[in-house]
Amino acid sequence: IGDYILSGGEIPALAVIDAIARLIPGVLDEEATRSESFSPSTALEPPQYTRPEEFRGMKVPKILLSGNHPEIAKWREREALKKTKKLRPDLLPPKPRRSKMRSPAAKKTT
Incomplete structure (x- = not known):
């Protein structure tokens, strides 16, 4: 629940x-x-917005005002990932490492 x-x-x-x-x-x-x-996501929550649509020069992203729920869900997912990468990269799963070994198909035949 937190550190x-x-x-x-x-x-x-x-x-x-x-x-x-x-x-x-x-x-x-x-x-x-x-x-x-109990969401399986390990990412932080995306930014949260409320009314008014603009406050002290900060505007709510247009996608959130669009009513397009599938696109809003995609936006939230992207923003949560960006926020997690910036603030808590330790929460993200490790990236798979590239193997230094070449596959037989990648070898040149002469």
């Missing part, structure tokens, strides 16, 4: 109780809430 130090075990115990209770049928109102709470 921080606590003075006691009460708060972490409450977090564990909450996480387990959410798995019990009927504890949450909707199944969707449960799936959102």
Whole structure:
């Protein structure tokens, strides 16, 4: 749930109780809430926006105002990945390493 130090075990115990209770049928109102709470993503959340559309010179991205939900989901995914790369790259899975060995098909035949 984050990187921080606590003075006691009460708060972490409450977090564990909450996480387990959410798995019990009927504890949450909707199944969707449960799936959102336990998303498999390791990325940070994307930026969040509200009204007004412009505040102190900062504007809400047009895609979020478009109503195109599939495109909005793609935008959020991209932004979450960018934010994670910038702030917490340790959360991202390691990139596969390229093998220095050449495959037999890549070798030249003379």
